[in-house]
Amino acid sequence: MEFWSEYLSSLLMGFLTTSELVAISAPLGIILGIALGASRVYGGIILGSFARGFSALFRGFPLIVTLFLVFFGLPEIGIYLPPVTSAILSFSLCSGAYISEYVRGAIMSIDQGQSLAAKAIGMTKLQEVLYIILPQAIRRAIYGISNEIVYMIQYSSLAFAIGVQEMYSVARTYNSLYFKSLEIFSLLAVIYLVLTALTTLFFKGLIRKLEIPSKAE
Amino acid sequence: MIVLRAEDVWKRYDDTIVLRGVSLNLKKGETKVIMGPSGAGKTTFLKCLNLLVKPDKGRIWIDGEEITSPKADITRLRQKIGFVFQELNLFHHLTAIGNVMIGLTKVKGMSKSDALKKAKETLKRVHIEEELWRKYPAQLSGGQKQRVAIARALAMDPIVMLYDEPTSALDPGLSSEVLLVIKELSERGITSLIVTHELGFAYEVADEIVVMNRGRIIGGGSPEELRNAKNDEVRNLLNKWNGLKDGVLV
Incomplete structure (x- = not known):
């Protein structure tokens, strides 16, 4: 009983840390992804190249490398970030790079007529992108974005490697103390499953809310 | 008073010259119809008028301001031009x-x-x-x-409405409701330039019909003048449209 009481209370703390990581990294990653995706299409040579380079870079090596670079590498140039901040920064950069791909693809799929019609009523390029193209593109990209956020819940466990006391880290510690692997990781798996299911449900609701009616009602 | 003026407008896509020096004036309150076979350059010309397509050569004025000038505030000038696309x-x-x-x-x-x-x-x-x-x-x-x-x-x-084949994407049954609205607006003095294939509608609504072929304006005049067109190229084109015989509705 003592094990379960201790484990559950520690796991709750870990759960809160995992939730904090995802709740902050997800919106940052989405905003970054939208900005990068739009820059890749509309950013011209300089901004477009930067966005392409950024996306290629952060999709080009494993997240754990980004985590180590941010947490262990940056202090060598005088930038010290706490573990949770390092993890949030790494997750945001990584998910931003992947989400930018979904957003770019979605923007490219919007038919040219929408852009022409926006121009024809006197919209500037920025107005056209903000009010006409992105609202439609984000609706198309949201399926990919929701998938990316579900992945983020899974890969948030990598934060243990830089000392963040999230759920997986707590489970790992308890396993090394009590060797009750089946109980410890089964419960952890259930919690991840619930988190994933709740996130999926949230996005399903959001998709329903944003859906553009397509047939006569 | 001329509200829209195009002078010697040229446009080329790769090796194809789509517009070959098209000039046109539109007076306040006037309804002008542009007709011509597919590929005549009608849509390109219309899109050049508000710079949705940039002409290679030529000048265009809207309400006295030159939209083709490098200093033109294009987004402001576009607000003076209403554009209705064929693609809905x-x-x-x-x-x-x-x-x-x-x-x-x-x-x-x-x-x-x-x-x-x-x-x-x-x-x-x-x-x-x-x-x-x-x-x-x-x-x-x-x-x-x-x-x-x-x-x-x-x-x-807008001070002028441009319609680019507004009924071409519609079933014949749905065209009439759109044409009726355009006709009503035109009759209320809204300056209009209409690209259409509907010859009957053009005769009914236009103050002047302009006929284009292969990137040029090849003729034009009032509907009455067009019915009695002397120009062979114009007559031949008219004969091809809408079951016309000798340029007259049958």
């Missing part, structure tokens, strides 16, 4: 009333309540019933969509 380019994510309001709020900077009032008035003007105002484009028929597109352009208070 309504904004898919906005309702009918949202489509009309977005230009008013975001481009003209009107308050939401003023824009809503104006959008409602304009939708009524093109005979879009109130129960359709909150429908999305995909929930509207082709004719309804095109009338909303006309309202979207009209709400911006």
Whole structure:
């Protein structure tokens, strides 16, 4: 009983840390992804190249490398970030790079007529992108974005490697103390499953809310 | 008073010269119709007028200001030109009333309540019933969509309306409701330049019909003058359209 009481209370703390990581990294990653995706299409040579380079870079090596670079590498140039901040920064950069791909693809799929019609009523390029193209593109990209956020819940466990006391880290510690692997990781798996299911449900609701009616009602 | 003037407009796509020095004037309150076979350059010319397509050569003035000037404020000048596309380019994510309001709020900077009032008035003007105002484009028929597109352009208070084959994407049954709206607007003195294949409609609504072929204006005149056109090329084209014989409706 003592094990379960201790484990559950520690796991709750870990759960809160995992939730904090995802709740902050997800919106940052989405905003970054939208900005990068739009820059890749509309950013011209300089901004477009930067966005392409950024996306290629952060999709080009494993997240754990980004985590180590941010947490262990940056202090060598005088930038010290706490573990949770390092993890949030790494997750945001990584998910931003992947989400930018979904957003770019979605923007490219919007038919040219929408852009022409926006121009024809006197919209500037920025107005056209903000009010006409992105609202439609984000609706198309949201399926990919929701998938990316579900992945983020899974890969948030990598934060243990830089000392963040999230759920997986707590489970790992308890396993090394009590060797009750089946109980410890089964419960952890259930919690991840619930988190994933709740996130999926949230996005399903959001998709329903944003859906553009397509047939006569 | 001339509100729209195009002078010697040229446009080339790769090796194909689409416009070969097209010039045209449009007077306030006038309705001019451009006709011509597919590939004549009608749509390209119309899109050149508000720089949706940039001409390679030539100058265009709208309300006395040259839109082709490098110093032109193109987005401001475009607001003076209402453009209705053949492809029913309504904004898919906005309702009918949202489509009309977005230009008013975001481009003209009107308050939401003023824009809503104006959008409602304009939708009524093109005979879009109130129960359709909150429908999305995909929930509207082709004719309804095109009338909303006309309202979207009209709400911006343009000094000229350009229609690019506004009925070509519609079933014949739906064309008439759109043509009726364009005719009504034209009769109320809205300056209009219409590209259409509907010869009967052109005869009915136009003050002047301009005939284009292979990137050039090859003839034109009032509907009466066109019925008795002497130019062989113009007569041959007219004969091909809408079951005409010798340029006269049969």
